[in-house]
Amino acid sequence: MQELRLLDPNGYTVPDTVTTVSDGAADEIRQHLLTEVAPAHAAEWSDFGYKARNYRIA
Template identity: 75%
Template sequence: MPELRLIDPDGYTVPDTVHTVSGSAVDETRQHLLTDIAPAHAAEWADFGYDARNYRVT
């Protein structure tokens, strides 16, 4: 099963965003990380120039 993690603009894994998912849930989990978690994390760190568009899922 694939392991997905949300990576911030500096290349670090965002805490609590490592998910091991079944093949059918990969796209749904990836979308959730990018559309829900990344904007919230970026807003928390906006003073440091973080922008949700610069996050990626590996």
Template identity: 50%
Template sequence: MPTLRLIDPNGYTVPGTVHINVPDANEPKVRALLQEAALQDATQWTDFGYHPGDYRILTDQH
């Protein structure tokens, strides 16, 4: 089962967005949550040029 995490435009993991051992059936839901988190984080940092499209979801396989 993979670990999914949201990476900001500078390459850092967004706090609170690491999901460990995500079952395959739940992966689409977790990805949707991470996309929402990207929108929220980018909105918080918009004055510094952050845009939700610049975030990425990193998948680590165990």
């Protein structure tokens, strides 16, 4: 089991993105967080210069 979390450009955990997954599902969840959740969160904070490409998974 792995714990994944999406981090914003400042290194803070994006709310509601801490997920515990099996090793087999980790790649799918990473992809979802980076391609769907990160762009949505960055759009909310775009006035502050947030860009989805600057998010990462920890």
